[in-house]
Amino acid sequence: MLRIAARNVMPSSSSRLFLRTLSSGSPKIYDFEGIKKLVEKPDANKILIDVREPAELESYKMPTSINIPLQSAPGALGLPQDEFKEIFQFPKPKDDQELVFFCLKGIRAKAAEELARSYGYEDTGIYPGSINDWLEKGGADITPK
Template sequence: MMLSRSITPITWRLSVRPLSTSSQLFNNVFKSYKFKDIKELIEEPNSKKVLVDVREPEEHMEYAIPNSINLPVNTAPGALGLIAEEFKSLFKYDKPDLTKELIFYCKSGTRAKVAEELARSYGYQNTGIYEGSINDWLKKNGKNVRSPN
């Protein structure tokens, strides 16, 4: 007699510590970026900084701040924990080096804070958040800001 077992899928639940815990744990506070800082970064790119859009790909395709990469925090929360080859295969660009400063943005700032916390858990110690995110960027006419490239 053959017994059949039903297999229940495992659901992983991500638990993120509050930002204050992160700052205390790593003895470092994330940098807060404003519109003028991001505008300057677009107009004068800095190879030591990576602007990271953590919205979903559909949102990123609708409109994204120039020169940003897309790492969707909701559907790919472990992206920065991937090895470089897997990262490149999945996202089609190189994984940011741990020495780079990652500056996160989303629609309003909430997902950016979660992504910043996750980045720290993967060893990225130099992080920032554009707290106004895409809403602030568009409100302040950022869509007219162009990269020199």
Template sequence: IKELSTKPDPERILIDVREPTEFTSGHIPRALNLPITSSPDFLFLPPAEFADRFGMPKPQETQELVFYCKAGVRSKAAAEMARRAGYGRVGEYKGSWVDWVGKGGERA
């Protein structure tokens, strides 16, 4: 996770699935915010609708998606959803934000 937060890699995307208010109060650097609670269908959207809703291109199925949330519950659900949507390279940061902050991780 530390590597993802410091070195951009177009093949690996760090995704914060917390709500926007949680995200703006602090997040892991370089993470994208795709909230699973208010937008549970985000990976099932057509690319144009995804871009309209989130202001960024939809992740490609060949990219690795790494999810985190506050404590790991929502990130687990997002990872399962990604697999159902056809993404083969899916990871979770099980400790999520609580672990990141607890270990002194940089905040954006």
């Protein structure tokens, strides 16, 4: 099981507060239609990040998304580029890309978004409906064009 020690990469409480203070604005809130557009026409400047655990992806994995599990890898976005790529097998998101977080119901997505901001990612979004909303509205039939 993937487990990244958060204590080794998490900023201190005062650093997180400082970084959060420097971040401007709130996360963009995505609805089903907004996520549908990102899946159908992927944008290199926007990354869909599923924060569910790898075992949860066995039931359904959203097309074009990457998986950075919140519970087992909370400090992932604080890792150096090379270490991140070695662990996840894909490049670490750049801090000028928009990171759009989702999970099963939206609760972990919000926590992951706040954590990303503490690491300096300022352009963030959340899909509050997450996988439940996606599947209820027919998302399983949507593929990249």
